[in-house]
Amino acid sequence: MNLARRIALIGGAAALASGFAVALPSEPAEAHGGFTFPATRTYACYKDGIEGGSGGSLNPQNPMCQQALAENSYGFWNWFGNLISDAGGRHREIIPDGKLCGPTEQFDAFNAPGDWPATEVQSGDTVTFEHNAWAAHPGTFTQYITKDGWDPSQPLGWDDLEPAPFDEVTNPPKRSGGVEGAEYYWDATLPDKSGRHVIYSIWQRSDSPEAFYNCSDVIFGGDGGDNGNEDDTQAPTAPGAPTADSVSGDAVDLSWAASSDNEGVTRYEVRDAATGETVATTSGATSATVGSLDPETDYSFNVVALDAAGNASDASPAVSVTTDSADNTSGACTVDFTIANEWSGGYSANVELTNDSDSALSSWTVDWEFSDGATVTNAWSADVEQHEAHVMASNAGWNGSVPAGGSVSFGFNAETTGSAAAPEEFHLDGSPCSTA
Structure with missing residues (x-):
C-alpha cells in the first residue's frame, strides 16, 4: 500500500528530550506538483493570497479565493498536493461529478462554480505548459477541455469535458528556474x-497508483469582461540586456531591465540564445x-516578455557567460546532515541549512530521499512530510526568514530496520544543495 505521512510541527528540540510523540493522520502527503501555467485554481488563489497579504499572510482579492480560504486554508499552502493516493487510473470511477477540481475534503472548496482567477490564452496557440515538480515522479499528464456550451454556473462534471484529451505527455523534461522552483515543461497546442x-x-x-488533479481556469481570445483584452495585438517592448549577477559551476543568476506593454507584462522567459529553448520563467520578476x-x-x-494576450516581445540582447569549475557547483545552499543519536530500530538527526546565495530567503523547503528505509516519526523546528522514501521539510511559522549567509536548523526522529545512513542529495525549493 502506498503510505504517506504528514508530521506535525513540534515547537522545539525540547520535545525530543521529553520523548514527545506525534500522532500521524491517515491523510495523504500534500506535496508533489501542480500547474503554474496555466495556473491551477489552487495556485492562482495561493498567489492572489500572497500578493494581497503581508508578512506571509494570505489576503486574496478574488471573491472565489476569499470563499475558499474561509472554508479551508489547506488548499492554499498545499496548492501542489491535490491528489488521491490510490487512484490507479480509476478517475471516473472514484471521483463523482461536481468533485473534479477538489476530489478530497481538503480541496472541496475549489469545486464551487464562479469567476475564479483565469489565465488569458489564445485559441490554437502553441504554449509551454509549466507544472511545478516538488517531487519528481514518472507518469503521464493528460489534459481535457470543457465542451462548448458547458455551464460554468454548475460544479464541473465529467460530461462537461470533451470526450478525448487535447494533450497528453509521458515523462516530460524537467528544469530548474521555474516560478516555484523545479518544473516539468512541454509544448501543447490549445x-x-x-x-x-x-x-x-x-x-x-x-x-504508483497515486494521481494528481488540476483545474486551470482559462479565457480564450480575451472573452471575459474585465479580464478580456481580445483586441490587444501590441507586443511588449524587448527587455533590457540581461546581466550575469553570479555564476557558479552549474548555475547563473540573471537580471534585466523591465519591458513595457500597453496592457502589462505577465511573464518573462529566459531562453538559450543558441537553441531557443526556454530555460527559466518568472511571473513578472526581472531576475x-x-x-x-x-x-x-x-x-x-x-529574455522574451509576454503579455496576457500571448503577445511576445522581440528577444533582448544576449549575455554570454562561462560557468565556473566543477568545484563551485550548487552554490545556493549547503546542507549539513548529522546523525545525532542511533539506537536499535531508529535514530535522531539534525539538519542545518545554510543560505549561500546573495539574497535572503523568506521561506524554504528542503527535500531528500532516504536510502536506509527510514520513516520519520516526529520532527522539530520544521513541518515534515514523507511519501515513501521522499521527505520534504518546510519552515515553521517563525523560522522561514534566512539572511544571505545565514543558517537555520531542524531535526527529526526516525524508525528504520537497518543502519542509519545520511541521504546523498538535498534540494532547496527544487534546486540542488552542496553537502557539508
Whole structure:
C-alpha cells in the first residue's frame, strides 16, 4: 500500500528530550506538483493570497479565493498536493461529478462554480505548459477541455469535458528556474475555443497508483469582461540586456531591465540564445536563476516578455557567460546532515541549512530521499512530510526568514530496520544543495 505521512510541527528540540510523540493522520502527503501555467485554481488563489497579504499572510482579492480560504486554508499552502493516493487510473470511477477540481475534503472548496482567477490564452496557440515538480515522479499528464456550451454556473462534471484529451505527455523534461522552483515543461497546442473554459489535467504516476488533479481556469481570445483584452495585438517592448549577477559551476543568476506593454507584462522567459529553448520563467520578476548547467561551459541567454494576450516581445540582447569549475557547483545552499543519536530500530538527526546565495530567503523547503528505509516519526523546528522514501521539510511559522549567509536548523526522529545512513542529495525549493 502506498503510505504517506504528514508530521506535525513540534515547537522545539525540547520535545525530543521529553520523548514527545506525534500522532500521524491517515491523510495523504500534500506535496508533489501542480500547474503554474496555466495556473491551477489552487495556485492562482495561493498567489492572489500572497500578493494581497503581508508578512506571509494570505489576503486574496478574488471573491472565489476569499470563499475558499474561509472554508479551508489547506488548499492554499498545499496548492501542489491535490491528489488521491490510490487512484490507479480509476478517475471516473472514484471521483463523482461536481468533485473534479477538489476530489478530497481538503480541496472541496475549489469545486464551487464562479469567476475564479483565469489565465488569458489564445485559441490554437502553441504554449509551454509549466507544472511545478516538488517531487519528481514518472507518469503521464493528460489534459481535457470543457465542451462548448458547458455551464460554468454548475460544479464541473465529467460530461462537461470533451470526450478525448487535447494533450497528453509521458515523462516530460524537467528544469530548474521555474516560478516555484523545479518544473516539468512541454509544448501543447490549445484547442479551438472561445470564452471561459476549464483545462482539466490528470497526472497519473506510473510507479504508483497515486494521481494528481488540476483545474486551470482559462479565457480564450480575451472573452471575459474585465479580464478580456481580445483586441490587444501590441507586443511588449524587448527587455533590457540581461546581466550575469553570479555564476557558479552549474548555475547563473540573471537580471534585466523591465519591458513595457500597453496592457502589462505577465511573464518573462529566459531562453538559450543558441537553441531557443526556454530555460527559466518568472511571473513578472526581472531576475531568474538558470540551473542544471555544465561546469566550464560557454552559454548565451536572452529574455522574451509576454503579455496576457500571448503577445511576445522581440528577444533582448544576449549575455554570454562561462560557468565556473566543477568545484563551485550548487552554490545556493549547503546542507549539513548529522546523525545525532542511533539506537536499535531508529535514530535522531539534525539538519542545518545554510543560505549561500546573495539574497535572503523568506521561506524554504528542503527535500531528500532516504536510502536506509527510514520513516520519520516526529520532527522539530520544521513541518515534515514523507511519501515513501521522499521527505520534504518546510519552515515553521517563525523560522522561514534566512539572511544571505545565514543558517537555520531542524531535526527529526526516525524508525528504520537497518543502519542509519545520511541521504546523498538535498534540494532547496527544487534546486540542488552542496553537502557539508
